[in-house]
Amino acid sequence: MTRRISILGATGSVGTATLDLVRRAEPDAFELIALTANRNVDALAAIAREFKPRIAVIGDERQGGTLSKALEGTGIETASGPTALIEAASRPVDWTMAAIVGSAGLEPTAAALQDGAAVALANKECLVCAGEYFIDLAARRGATILPVDSEHNAIFQSIYPGHDRFIRRITLTASGGPFRDWPRERMGSATRSDALAHPVWSMGDKISIDSATLMNKGLEVIEACRLFGLPPRQVDVVIHRQSVIHGLVEYVDGSVLAQLGSPDMRIPIASALSWPERMETPAERLDLARIGQLDFEPPDEARFPALRIARDALEAGEGATAALNAANEVAVEAFLQGQVGFLDIAGLVSDCLGSLEGSAALPQRFGGLDEALDVDSRARTWTRDALSTVNSKHA
Ligand code: NDP
Numbered sequence: 605m606t607r608r609i610s611i612l613g614a615t616g617s618v619g620t621a622t623l624d625l626v627r628r629a630e631p632d633a634f635e636l637i638a639l640t641a642n643r644n645v646d647a648l649a650a651i652a653r654e655f656k657p658r659i660a661v662i663g664d665e666r667q668g669g670t671l672s673k674a675l676e677g678t679g680i681e682t683a684s685g686p687t688a689l690i691e692a693a694s695r696p697v698d699w700t701m702a703a704i705v706g707s708a709g710l711e712p713t714a715a716a717l718q719d720g721a722a723v724a725l726a727n728k729e730c731l732v733c734a735g736e737y738f739i740d741l742a743a744r745r746g747a748t749i750l751p752v753d754s755e756h757n758a759i760f761q762s763i764y765p766g767h768d769r770f771i772r773r774i775t776l777t778a779s780g781g782p783f784r785d786w787p788r789e790r791m792g793s794a795t796r797s798d799a800l801a802h803p804v805w806s807m808g809d810k811i812s813i814d815s816a817t818l819m820n821k822g823l824e825v826i827e828a829c830r831l832f833g834l835p836p837r838q839v840d841v842v843i844h845r846q847s848v849i850h851g852l853v854e855y856v857d858g859s860v861l862a863q864l865g866s867p868d869m870r871i872p873i874a875s876a877l878s879w880p881e882r883m884e885t886p887a888e889r890l891d892l893a894r895i896g897q898l899d900f901e902p903p904d905e906a907r908f909p910a911l912r913i914a915r916d917a918l919e920a921g922e923g924a925t926a927a928l929n930a931a932n933e934v935a936v937e938a939f940l941q942g943q944v945g946f947l948d949i950a951g952l953v954s955d956c957l958g959s960l961e962g963s964a965a966l967p968q969r970f971g972g973l974d975e976a977l978d979v980d981s982r983a984r985t986w987t988r989d990a991l992s993t994v995n996s997k998h999a
Contacts (some may be wrong), residue, residue, distance in 0.1 A: 609877075610638035610657075612693055612712050613703035615647040617808045618726045618752065621869045622701045623651060625877055625885065638692040640704070640712070643667060649674035659683060661692045663708070690715045699877065702727045703752075705810050706933050707926075707980050710734065714973055720745040724876035726752040728827045733926040734976035735830030736969050749831070750876040755824055756831055757872035758851030758863035763832075767855065774834065775852040776824055777844040778903065779804045779867075781815040784843065788907045794946040796939070804847045804867045813936045817949050818903060822914020823932075826925050829918060836918050841911065843901045848890065866890055910950040917957060923966025924957060926976050930983035931956035934991070944994050952994065956987050 609626070613619045619641075626634050636657035641648040645667040652660040652675055659681040662671045668684030675682055683692065686708075693700065693712035700716040701724045702709060709727035716723050717738065725731070730738045742749050751757045755776040763771070782801050783791050799816040800809060807815070814820035821841050828839050847867040854860045865871045868887035877883065905912045910932075917924035935952040938944045944952070960966060960983060970976045 606632050606635050607698040608635045608637050608696070609699045609701070610636070610640075610693065610695065610697045610716070611701045611703065612638070612640045612689070612709065612716070613701070613705065613726070614639040614651055615641040615644045616703055616705060617806065617811075618703035618869060618873065619701065622703065622724075622873050622877065623655065625870055625874055625883070626655065628886065629883065637695050637697045640689055640692060642704075642708070645670045645674065652680050653678060656680065659692050659695070661688045663689055686711070694718060697721055699724065701752075701873075701877075702730070705729075705808055707733055707929060707977075710973060710977065714738070714741060717741050717747045717749075718745055720747045722748045722750055722876075722879065724750045724752050724873070726873075728753055728823050729929055731827045731830045732823050732929045733980060734922060734970050734973055735826070735925075736922065737973055737976065739830060739833075748879075750879050751827075751831060752869075752872050752876050753824060753827065754867075754869065754872045755851040756828060757875055758849075759828065759832060759853055761863045761875060762851060762853040762861040764861070768832070770855045770857070771832075771834070771838070772854045772856050773838040773840055774828060774832065774854070775840040775842055776821065776828060777842055777847065777849055777851065778818065778821045779815070779847045780843045780845060780903075781818065781820075783816055783907075784845070786907075788947070791907070792945060792947050796942065799939070799946055803845075805869070807869075809940060810933070810936055813939060813949070814932070816946070817910045818908035819910035819914060819932055819950070819953070821903070822911045822917075823929065825911075826914060826918045836915060841903050843903050845899050846895060846897075848892075848895060848898055864890060908950075910953065913950060913954050913957070920957075920961070921966065921968035922970050922976070923968065923979050924961065926970075926979040927957055927960050927966060927983035928953055930980040931987040934984050934987040938991050938994075943991060948994050952987055952990060955990060956983055959986055 639657045640661045642663040665685040672682040694715040702713040703726040852862040866888040917928040931953040935949040
């Protein structure tokens with residue numbers, strides 16, 4: 605049976621990997637409803653021509669004319685702007701890939717969940733900024749959230765149906781990023797290309813920088829607590845350089861179930877795309893004899909303070925995690941633009957949380973998405989203002 609699917613963030617790393625699987629599937633396995641991007645109009649037009657969705661949407665309104673011109677005569681509807689993104693995301697489908705990066709993905713993902721279908725959640729920011737709202741929305745609308753982050757997908761696959769009440773703890777693995785062997789002093793002068801050179805995974809720029817600071821693992825701890833309904837003390841992180849084991853679930857009897865696979869995002873994406881069945885992928889097969897050895901070590905929070913900052917925000921509540929996410933987005937973008945140093949990223953996030961929590965209590969939980977977006981906007985403003993005064997004081 606043909607499944608109707610939409611891909612939000614179709615031009616990105618996760619979006620492209622999803623389209624690669626669609627391309628390899630039987631010709632009538634999927635019907636594309638919506639493909640979206642933000643600014644990359646040429647890439648969006650090219651994939652729209654290939655996959656023939658009903659609608660292609662570009663977030664940047666200034667690119668709307670270029671998109672409609674590029675798709676003239678194809679019969680594909682085009683639209684532009686944030687409202688059009690939300691409208692396209694709300695069109696009825698069987699499955700949506702939510703792969704817009706950052707808090708820009710919150711409203712389109714919420715629109716997709718409203719429809720009650722399956723949503724493959726790559727955008728971890730939804731659960732970091734407003735976890736309770738999204739989990740509750742999915743439950744009310746009868747929608748299924750399928751985790752795409754490789755660690756969360758691994759945990760999801762390792763929870764034997766009905767056994768979630770027997771979980772003692774879960775463990776998320778981390779490759780350690782490009783600076784796993786760098787002393788902190790050296791990180792102070794890390795360049796953009798040093799930080800983007802991830803040793804294992806090939807990903808978009810934002811998440812690559814988050815992997816270098818280990819903020820990504822902090823965001824994932826928050827995501828895991830909210831997705832699996834676990835308290836922070838039951839979610840561990842371990843550095844595992846080979847990225848062969850992605851996540852582990854320990855049960856009360858001492859059994860540990862884990863999911864293994866080569867570090868290729870097409871594996872967790874395929875697991876979500878074919879759920880509750882399985883599909884073929886071209887991912888490299890695991891050859892444990894060739895790998896020979898798997899290493900594990902605890903994360904070093906002195907060299908990578910972002911992990912502790914994220915855990916502290918998780919203890920403080922949703923207001924703090926939404927602010928953490930927004931401040932981090934602004935700080936990472938500033939680092940990518942060469943405006944601040946690598947160590948300033950975690951420093952700015954920590955200072956933003958301190959300032960916002962000092963001026964007024966951030967809410968423990970949000971009543972709705974508007975409240976989360978309000979905290980997001982306040983944290984962005986604070987961090988942008990602080991950028992002008994940063995002079996590597998955190999180095
Ligand atoms: P990329 O930066 O590669 O792609 C992001 C996508 O979102 C692009 O299609 C981009 O469009 C679009 N986009 C960016 N900003 C906006 C906006 N303001 N409004 C609408 N669309 C926007 O990101 P990734 O694919 O790496 O990551 C996507 C999400 O998945 C993130 O939340 C990330 O944390 C998560 N994730 C990613 C993994 C990976 O392996 N890459 C692994 C696990 C999770 P355009 O191309 O036009 O800019």
